[in-house]
Amino acid sequence: MLEFFRKEAEKSSNVKHFQFWRHDNKPIELWSNKVIHQKIDYVHNNPVEEGFVYKPEDYIYSSAIDYAG
Structure with a gap:
């Protein structure tokens, strides 16, 4: 690499x-809770989409565990 x-x-x-x-x-203005949650979900789901983990909260470098129920 x-x-x-x-x-x-x-x-x-x-x-x-x-x-x-x-x-x-390309900065995106976070002007509503809906947009904020959309971007958080996008970031959390990137490791899943790339096949690194099965669930977002399993990725060690992610804050997704803080959002998982």
Whole structure:
């Protein structure tokens, strides 16, 4: 993976060694509880969609356990 991050850094003029985060983020205003819950669910379900875990609360680096009943 380090080789991948190194190659990505070569594409950017402001990164010296490794590129991990994207620079082209698209901020979304969290203007209602519905939107907030939608984004939290999206983040919590990413490890499930990628097949890392079966349930969001099983992913060790997630706050989903705090939201699980």
